[in-house]
Amino acid sequence: MSDNQSKIALLTGGSRGLGKDSALQLAKKGFDLIITYQTKKEAADEVVKEIENIGQKAFALPLDISSTSGFDQFVTEVKNILDTQFSSAKLDALVNNAGIGINEAFETTTEEILDSMTNIHFKGPYFLTQKLLPLLNDGSSIVNTSSGLARFSFAGYSAYGAMKAAVDSLSRYQAVELGSRKIRVNSIAPGAIETDFGGGFVRDVEDINKHLASETALGRVGLPDDIGSVVAFLCSDDSKWINAQRIEVSGGYRA
16 A cells, blocks of 8 residues: 555444544545445435545445344455455454444343344444454554443443443454454443434433533533544554553543
8 A cells, every 4th residue: 555545444334423423534534434324325425425525535335234144245345345446455444333222121121132232233243343354454443332331331221231341342352362463453432422323312302411411520411523533543543552442432421
């Protein structure tokens, strides 16, 4: 890769929310992007346009992170883009961002709900990363998305929070096992953020918003812009000595 060629990042779940902002922040840092979407193709195409307006290349591909059966085809599509659009370059960063929120009491959580959380938040990123390893440059950065709910607990998030704790642990193991290739692996753990995630309750329910803000050292809940810049930092050489870490980005929630 020539010195003036942009680095390339693959980010899952880039059509909205934190994924969209992270993609735009990566573009501002000089990355070209491949983003994924599950159903929101038009929204993903709009993000591609915004990235191109920044001056970087971007492509959007469909991906169902909950089903490993489609991963081989997806990896083939990524390789085709790298070969045809980037002269056989490889990826320099992978951001495992795609996910969904769910609120279900422990006593009523079904096996189907737990399986869904496992597939989307742990099994999917686990095996997608594994299959993408041949397309990652040595010295790449992997950022896995955890959650503040892996540190503090709210009723109704036992399945989600437990999976995110697993992501934190996985990230440390990946860092150890991929260290021989100088691939860094960290997890980013957002606190409460004003997005449509989980039905948008943090953004749209005033009492919840105020309560969360009151327990945050900086006196407000988070915005997507608070997260994307940290993801971009962790993908860049600016963070070259940060590895095997859980970075909580919550404004000091319940500090």
